[in-house]
Amino acid sequence: MKLKTALLGAVAALVAAPAAWAERGTDGEVKLTFPQAVSILNPYLTDGTKDVLAAGFVIEPLAGYDTEGNRVARLVTELPTVENGGISADLTSITWKLIPGLMWSDGSPVTAADVAFTAQYCMDPAGGCAQSAKFANIDKVEAVDDQTVKITFKGPQSNPFQAFVGGQTPILQKAQFEACLGAAAPTCTAQNSGPIGTGPFRVTGFTVNDTVQMEANPNYRDPAKPAFATLVIKGGGDAIGSARAVMETGEFDYAWNTQIPPDAQAQMTAAGKGQFVVAFGTLVERIETNLTDPSADLAEGERSTAKHPHPILSDVNVRLALSKAIDRNTLVEVGYGAGGKPTCNLVPAPAMFASDNTDCLTQDLEGAKKLLEDAGWVDSDGDGIREKDGKKLSLLYQTTVNPIRQDFQALIKSWWNEIGIEVELKSIDPGVFFGGDAGSPDTFQKFYADVEMYANNFSGTDPEAYLAEHACDQAPSPENQWQGPNINRFCDPAYDAALKELTAATDPAKRAEIAIKLNDMLTKDSKVIIPLVHRGTLSAHSNALGGVAINAWDNEITNIEDWYRVK
Amino acid sequence: MTDSAIPKPVSQSRAVWQQFRSHRGAMAGLVILGLLLAFVLVGPLIWRVDPAYINPDAAAMIKARNKPPSWASPLGTDQLGRDMLARMMAGGKVSMAVGMVAMAISILLGTFVGVLAGYFRRLDGPLMRLTDLFLALPLLPLLLVMVMLFRDTLAGILGPELGTFLLIVFAIGVTSWMQSARIVRGEVLALKEREFVLAARSIGTPPSRMILRHILPNVMSPIMVAATLGIASAIITESALSFLGLGFPPDFPTWGRLLFDGVDYLTQYPERVIWPGLAISLTVLSVNYIGDGLRDALDPRIRGR
Numbered sequence: 001m002k003l004k005t006a007l008l009g010a011v012a013a014l015v016a017a018p019a020a021w022a023e024r025g026t027d028g029e030v031k032l033t034f035p036q037a038v039s040i041l042n043p044y045l046t047d048g049t050k051d052v053l054a055a056g057f058v059i060e061p062l063a064g065y066d067t068e069g070n071r072v073a074r075l076v077t078e079l080p081t082v083e084n085g086g087i088s089a090d091l092t093s094i095t096w097k098l099i100p101g102l103m104w105s106d107g108s109p110v111t112a113a114d115v116a117f118t119a120q121y122c123m124d125p126a127g128g129c130a131q132s133a134k135f136a137n138i139d140k141v142e143a144v145d146d147q148t149v150k151i152t153f154k155g156p157q158s159n160p161f162q163a164f165v166g167g168q169t170p171i172l173q174k175a176q177f178e179a180c181l182g183a184a185a186p187t188c189t190a191q192n193s194g195p196i197g198t199g200p201f202r203v204t205g206f207t208v209n210d211t212v213q214m215e216a217n218p219n220y221r222d223p224a225k226p227a228f229a230t231l232v233i234k235g236g237g238d239a240i241g242s243a244r245a246v247m248e249t250g251e252f253d254y255a256w257n258t259q260i261p262p263d264a265q266a267q268m269t270a271a272g273k274g275q276f277v278v279a280f281g282t283l284v285e286r287i288e289t290n291l292t293d294p295s296a297d298l299a300e301g302e303r304s305t306a307k308h309p310h311p312i313l314s315d316v317n318v319r320l321a322l323s324k325a326i327d328r329n330t331l332v333e334v335g336y337g338a339g340g341k342p343t344c345n346l347v348p349a350p351a352m353f354a355s356d357n358t359d360c361l362t363q364d365l366e367g368a369k370k371l372l373e374d375a376g377w378v379d380s381d382g383d384g385i386r387e388k389d390g391k392k393l394s395l396l397y398q399t400t401v402n403p404i405r406q407d408f409q410a411l412i413k414s415w416w417n418e419i420g421i422e423v424e425l426k427s428i429d430p431g432v433f434f435g436g437d438a439g440s441p442d443t444f445q446k447f448y449a450d451v452e453m454y455a456n457n458f459s460g461t462d463p464e465a466y467l468a469e470h471a472c473d474q475a476p477s478p479e480n481q482w483q484g485p486n487i488n489r490f491c492d493p494a495y496d497a498a499l500k501e502l503t504a505a506t507d508p509a510k511r512a513e514i515a516i517k518l519n520d521m522l523t524k525d526s527k528v529i530i531p532l533v534h535r536g537t538l539s540a541h542s543n544a545l546g547g548v549a550i551n552a553w554d555n556e557i558t559n560i561e562d563w564y565r566v567k
Numbered sequence: 568m569t570d571s572a573i574p575k576p577v578s579q580s581r582a583v584w585q586q587f588r589s590h591r592g593a594m595a596g597l598v599i600l601g602l603l604l605a606f607v608l609v610g611p612l613i614w615r616v617d618p619a620y621i622n623p624d625a626a627a628m629i630k631a632r633n634k635p636p637s638w639a640s641p642l643g644t645d646q647l648g649r650d651m652l653a654r655m656m657a658g659g660k661v662s663m664a665v666g667m668v669a670m671a672i673s674i675l676l677g678t679f680v681g682v683l684a685g686y687f688r689r690l691d692g693p694l695m696r697l698t699d700l701f702l703a704l705p706l707l708p709l710l711l712v713m714v715m716l717f718r719d720t721l722a723g724i725l726g727p728e729l730g731t732f733l734l735i736v737f738a739i740g741v742t743s744w745m746q747s748a749r750i751v752r753g754e755v756l757a758l759k760e761r762e763f764v765l766a767a768r769s770i771g772t773p774p775s776r777m778i779l780r781h782i783l784p785n786v787m788s789p790i791m792v793a794a795t796l797g798i799a800s801a802i803i804t805e806s807a808l809s810f811l812g813l814g815f816p817p818d819f820p821t822w823g824r825l826l827f828d829g830v831d832y833l834t835q836y837p838e839r840v841i842w843p844g845l846a847i848s849l850t851v852l853s854v855n856y857i858g859d860g861l862r863d864a865l866d867p868r869i870r871g872r
Contacts, residue, residue: 261831261832263633263646263832263835264834264835267835296719296720296723327625329625330625330628330629333629334632334646334647363625365623401811401817403828403831406817406818406828407646407647409817409818410619410621410647410649410817410818411621411628411647413621413818414620414621414622414623414628415623417623418623424727424816425816425817425818426816426817427816427817429811429813440715441715441719442715448719
């Protein structure tokens with residue numbers, strides 16, 4: 001009897017399987033778990049990544065980014081360029097053409113008026129729009145005809161792809177949100193928790209800060225997608241709990257943001273029920289060197305300022321030796337596992353801006369010792385610490401309180417000790433370290449230490465603003481209340497000149513070339529910044545879920561319509 | 568015949584010791600505390616492994632990570648291949664020293680304030696209001712501010728480790744004397760009205776001698792109890808400070824730090840949390856039992872029963 005049932009089941013599965021690839025809603029339910037619960041489904045009223053991610057299944061922007069960081073069209077026929085006339089020659093306007101026949105999930109047509117309305121919605125000063133920065137340079141958005149929308153800027157715009165590009169600025173339906181303009185925006189609870197969209201799913205139920213239920217959008221533009229009939233997002237818990245629910249108990253198909261220690265990753269992967277996936281954006285864990293003297297003997301206001309060059313770290317050979325002594329592969333293995341990879345670059349991605357700089361990836365303790373030896377740093381009194389002109393090679397190394405960072409500190413200290421450098425460690429509460437309080441001696445900008453470690457990234461795909469942070473005039477100092485991003489106090493006229501070139505350049509290939517040169521000036525050539533680990537965002541999915549391709553440049557999940565059940 | 572009926576008079580210290588020995592919990596506590604002290608003081612002389620040693624050869628370090636207990640490392644190794652036994656010894660030395668010294672400071676301060684407030688009527692009001700003030704202060708933020716303001720200065724003069732040690736014990740000491748001050752004041756107020764004090768005063772004993780000879784010996788037992796409780800809370804406070812990044816440098820092991828470091832590995836390597844947790848619990852428990860026994864032994868009304 002049992003055997004017969006099983007056989008029948010197998011036959012039925014075989015018959016059903018080919019159909020599953022080509023029909024909407026044949027694969028049942030997909031369950032996602034987020035460590036932070038979803039609180040609203042309108043990205044214009046939230047900064048929460050979890051909210052924007054969940055809303056992305058329902059409402060879509062005109063264009064987005066693929067997993068490589070390239071722009072791709074979503075609701076439009078093609079990406080506007082200067083060549084195809086989509087962007088005006090003087091860079092002051094951009095024209096988008098909607099896909100003909102596009103429908104909202106309620107069956108009404110999507111028109112250019114909806115796009116224009118969305119801009120009006122976010123640009124209303126009383127609305128408190130969370131994405132208003134992306135609309136800041138827009139003069140007006142007008143519907144030329146039903147399919148064509150034209151955005152006019154206040155001036156020439158080198159990057160016109162801000163509003164309506166990427167999951168943070170999707171198109172809202174005018175008919176639904178018409179009554180929610182300005183101060184009324186947050187009060188429209190029904191609209192904000194159940195927007196009508198063009199995406200592969202539509203909302204059927206939403207419990208704030210708990211669960212979101214969705215079903216396949218019957219009017220989705222691709223009749224064969226999505227494969228899943230319903231979708232559930234359960235929020236709450238912590239990273240390790242969500243990872244377990246996918247990797248060990250199998251309660252869920254996908255867990256977002258599961259940053260857990262490598263040991264736990266390995267243990268869970270060994271259970272064989274799922275796998276971790278990682279998306280690498282631009283986040284780099286690095287050691288920053290202080291080019292100015294942080295000595296406590298100096299007067300307050302002169303400490304760590306350009307008046308006093310650093311007695312040790314001004315020597316490029318010391319910085320090169322510090323970098324050479326580090327084994328980045330070990331750091332990744334200890335701290336991040338699948339969630340990181342070793343890097344020598346400040347700008348590790350997107351691929352066109354990443355330098356092919358790999359000289360630092362192998363540890364070279366002997367090479368580091370020789371560099372110091374040749375530069376005159378020798379251990380003359382036999383205490384295991386090198387000195388030069390009576391100055392001991394001794395460094396204070398600070399970072400935030402974080403178990404992975406403390407492990408990194410201990411490891412790097414052991415390598416630096418090995419090449420004859422004395423290291424004192426210090427860890428600071430992250431709230432203080434990143435707090436930027438000009439009165440505290442422990443902020444990362446004030447930098448009252450010789451070297452410090454933290455992670456930073458840039459948003460979007462263009463590193464210009466990020467590289468411009470290391471211009472001479474960006475150094476924190478008492479004059480600017482210690483607010484400046486050039487925390488190394490790096491100052492090189494050649495760098496500033498190259499930055500000017502970058503700002504002026506419009507040709508993408510030329511821009512990439514200059515950006516790579518700037519990156520190398522900071523890392524490869526001078527090691528003012530010692531990059532350690534390129535960190536990604538780690539998520540987990542069950543082996544029974546197919547089609548997952550996570551994205552670091554847009555919402556983490558941009559292809560949920562392609563997900564399917566592995567049978 | 569009569570002398571056999573009257574027991575031989577014994578010296579006071581001997582009587583106290585006899586009473587103390589009859590308290591089983593206190594004796595067990597004394598033995599365990601003794602063993603723990605031997606572990607942290609004598610241990611490193613026998614087990615000569617550097618607690619901060621990480622193999623600079625990365626491949627060897629990776630192999631030595633997260634080892635279970637073995638002859639080479641009886642308590643296993645941690646996530647960076649450091650020997651857990653050596654770290655437990657080094658950590659215990661710091662934690663116990665912090666506990667004892669901070670307790671001594673807080674008891675000295677507390678007794679001083681308590682006796683002055685209880686004995687001199689004019690000082691009572693101001694001193695007790697000061698105590699209330701300290702009790703009302705949120706202590707952790709106060710500690711954080713103290714550490715932030717003075718750490719670099721002290722570290723510059725005395726070196727990072729000794730400087731931090733002194734700062735931490737001082738900070739804990741000056742923020743935990745209030746309970747003992749209140750207890751002592753209450754006892755002194757009661758004692759002041761007793762006949763023997765009146766007798767001593769009637770023969771013109773000056774206040775200083777009165778306090779030292781007549782009052783202090785009689786408030787010893789509550790002070791002892793407060794002291795033993797103080798050790799425990801000082802060890803815990805130090806852990807909290809280390810956790811906030813305001814205690815010792817991060818590579819400097821203490822029991823509190825080992826405990827917090829181990830929490831991340833709780834499911835895979837529970838022993839990382841169990842060892843330091845057990846050591847802290849044993850210290851606190853044994854010290855409490857000793858305090859309990861001492862109180863009984865020092866109280867003449869209980870002694871002999």
